[in-house]
Amino acid sequence: MGNFVVYKSSAGSGKTYTLVKEYLKLALADPHSLNRAFKHILAVTFTNKAAAEMKERVLKALLDISSKANTPLAADLQKEMKISEGDLQARCEELHTHLLHQYADFAVCTIDSFVYRIVRRFSLDLKLPANFSVETDEETPLWWAIDNLLTDM
Secondary structure: OOOOOOOOOOOOOOHHHHHHHHHHHHHHOOOOOOOOHHHHOOEEEOOHHHHHHHHHHHHHHHHHHHOOOOOHHHHHHHHHHOOOHHHHHHHHHHHHHHHHHOHHHOOEEEHHHHHHHHHHHOOOOOOOOOOOOOOOOOHHHHHHHHHHHHHHO
16 A cells, blocks of 8 residues: 555546545455555545545445445446455445544545644654644735735736
8 A cells, every 4th residue: 555646637537536436446455454444545635625525425435335326436446456246335335334433534634634734743843832723824925925916017
């Protein structure tokens, strides 16, 4: 699982479908680690909306496949993972249960929340107070941009 993969393409080209499929292939690969494999997968998106949509699609796909729905995703997973329909359904059902019971470990997040978690985890090493907080100053960059725009005119 040591791979780092980046998918770039235009809107509507099937990125989310591909990401969900790849996520499920990793999480479902070993039938003996369905309760923990997903804890070693990190999916990073740009927006909270995209992160929520991906989580929703993963859970829906697991539910659909485990309830014997014949979907293109199920067919793709069976083909690429080289497993039977029954085996895929059983794995999906078990993984769905584990994800719901350990939802906090279902790591699909935004870039900023991921960086925040890392900084929080290493706050002592970074010589930050344990109770530090991040504040965003939206006005300063806005005024800087307006000032530069007016200066360039």
